[in-house]
Amino acid sequence: MDSTPETIAAAETPRGQIALRERPAADGSVVHELVVAGVFAMDSADTSTETALAERSLERVEAPTRVLVGGLGLGFTAWQVLKDRRVQDLHVVEIEEDLVQWARLGLTPTLGVLARHPRVTLHVQDAASPVTDDGEPVGPWDLVLLDVDNGPSFLVHRENERLYSAPALSSILAQLAPGGALAIWAAQREPDLLATLTGLATTEEVLLPVERQGRSLEYALYIARP
Template sequence: MDSTPETIATAETPRGEIALRERASADGTVVHELVVAGVFAMDSADTATETALAQRSLERVAAPTRVLVGGLGLGFTAWQALKDRRVRDLHVVEIEEDLVQWARLGLTPTLGVLARHPRVTLHVQDAASAVGDGEPAGPWDLVLLDVDNGPGFLVHEENERLYSATALSVLLSQVTTGGVLAIWAAQREPQLLATLTGLAPTEEIVLPVERQDRCLEYVLYLARA
C-alpha cells in the first residue's frame, strides 16, 4: 500500500496554488506528484505517455538538433528528449517560476538533472511565447507541447488560444521542414485533429493506459511541417 503523500514544496501563483508532493509506493519507490490549483496533474509512477510524446516524435525527425518543450511538469518529456544525443539544444518553457526554481534546487532527481544539464535551458515563460516572435526564438526541429490535458481539458483557460488555427499555423511556421509539432492530450480531440490536418499532415496516436483499475486512452497529435 502506498504511503500518504507529503507536501515538500508549495507556492501561490496568479493561477492558483502549485504543490510538489512525495510518497512511497508499495515497493518502496519514491513517487513525486504535481498538483496544480488543487487538481492532480501528474506523478512519476507512470510516465509512459510523457516519454512516448518525445520518443514517437523523435522517431519522425531526421535531425532534431533544436527542440522546444512547452511545459516542464516533472520533467519526463524533456528528459526523454535529452536522452537522444542528436538533440544539442533543448529549451523548456514553463509559466510557473516556482516550479523552475524547484528544478534548480533539485527537489526531484529528474528536474535536478534538467536544471544542471549543459544542453538544457529553462525559461520562465508562458508557452504562448512559442507563438510568434517571442523568446526563446525558433526555428525548431521539434516542438513538444504538454501544457494541458488537451484543448478540451485546459489547465489554464488562457491556454485556449494555443489551439486556434491561427496560433498553430504560426507555431508550425517556426518548425523546420521535416520537423514535427507534437501535442499531448488526455483524450481524443476531434477538433484539434481537424485543425491540425487542415494545416499539415497529422497523425493521431492513441496510447491505452491502465491507471487505478481504469482503462484510459491518452492521445498524441503529431503534425509534420
C-alpha cells in the same frame, strides 16, 4: 505503510496553488506528484505517455538538433528528449516560476538533472509567447513538443485555449525547420484539434492506452508535419 502524500514544496501563483508532493510506492521507492492550479496534474508512477510524446516524435524527425518543450511538469518528456544524443539544444518553457526554481534546487532527481544539464535551458515563460510572439526563445525548431494542459476539451488553465487555436498552431508550424514536427499530448482524443491540425499540416493521431488506478484510459498524441 502510510501512503498519504507529503507536500515538499508549495506556492500560490496567479493561476492557483502549485505543489510538489511525494508518497512511498509499494516497492519502497518514492513517487512524486505535481499539483497545478490546485488540481492533481501528474505523478511519476507511470510516465509512459509523457515519454511517448518525446519518443514517438523523435523517431519521425531525421535531425532533431533544436527542440522546444512546452510545460516542464516533472520533466519526463524533456528528460526523454535529452536521452537522444542527436539533440544539441533543448529549451523548456514553463509558466510556473516556482516549479523552475524547484528544478534548480533539485527537489526531484529528474528536475535536478535537467536544470544542471549543459544541453538544456529552462525558461520561465508562457508557451504561448515563444510560439505566437517575437520573444525569446525563437525558432527555427526541429521539434516542438507541447504538454501544457490536458487538451483543448479539458483545460486546467482556461487561457491555454488559445494555444490550440488555428492561428497559434499555424504560428508554431511556421517556426519549424524543414523536416520538423509539432507534437501535442492530450489526456483524451481531441477530434477538433485533429481537424484543425489536419487543415494545416500532415497530421497523425497516435492513441496511447494506459491503466490508471484500475481504469483503462486512452491518451492521445497529435503529430503534425508541414
